[in-house]
Amino acid sequence: MPAMLVLVAPLMAAPMHYRHNAPESPLDRRYVYHWKVLETALEKTRATHGDYVLEPGEVMTEARQLFELERATGSLTVVYQGTTPVIERTLWPVRIPVDRDLVGYRVLLVRRERLDQFASVRSVADLKTVTFGFGLGWLDGDVVRANGLRVVTGSSYEGLFDMLNNGRFEAFPRGAVEILDEWQARRERYPELAIEPSLLVYYPMPMYFWFARDDVGRSLAERAEAGMRLMIADGSYDRLFAEYQDQTIVALGLKHRRILRLSNPLLGPETPLQDRRLWFDPTTYQPGGRR
Incomplete structure (x- = not known):
């Protein structure tokens, strides 16, 4: 009797799950751009890392977001947040300022x-x-x-x-x-x-994507960072910034305002201050993403 060939379909890898804090109200549009950056980074890594899910969870205070992520409860898997020595010790960052520190x-x-x-x-x-x-x-x-x-x-x-x-x-x-x-x-x-x-x-306030300091969190962070590095290399990091922010930069007249500078004692030594590609400067920025 001829041997029977059993064909087994390869198991599809589960999509990588990115769940973030939900808007606090219908008027809350603070993070539309930031999640678009993450979505773009994930799309750029689809060929190498597979499918993904990017979705809002529930509304949480910033303190609770950090609490849930530190404990890897699954209610959130990514947080958009600034940096402090405590957060640096307890979470896993992608040290690329999501909005080039425009929020600062x-x-x-x-x-x-x-x-x-x-x-x-x-x-x-x-x-x-x-x-x-x-x-x-x-x-x-x-x-x-x-x-x-x-x-x-x-x-x-x-x-x-x-x-x-x-x-x-x-x-x-x-x-x-x-x-x-x-x-x-x-x-x-x-x-x-x-x-x-x-x-x-x-005041310098780089806002990063943060992940749980476990194996799942690190894999989510590595994919997000790989995608953001691709965005910087191919220019889409600058283009997306210009698409979402140029109108605001011009409308607010940032280049012509009096700048009052405060220090930020919460910044850690690993802050990438020397990589000027990552930082917005209103005195030199030209609309269209040109520095």
């Missing part, structure tokens, strides 16, 4: 009645009379406090706009990548809020 350039959302006050600001010392608002657990609050400035915290992202409107603090520093969408989405609800037109508060 802060434009102030203020009450219209305060615009004259901010127009007279010439130095960081002039900001010491100002109270700034941040979310509970946001790294920015720690950075601003470390520079001797006053901080008030709120328990929710949406609630911070109410707090500013009600005079609980005087300025809500928003990343240049964020503020236009935020203001336009809320201008009818908060007609007394305005974008301050002359100042740009800068």
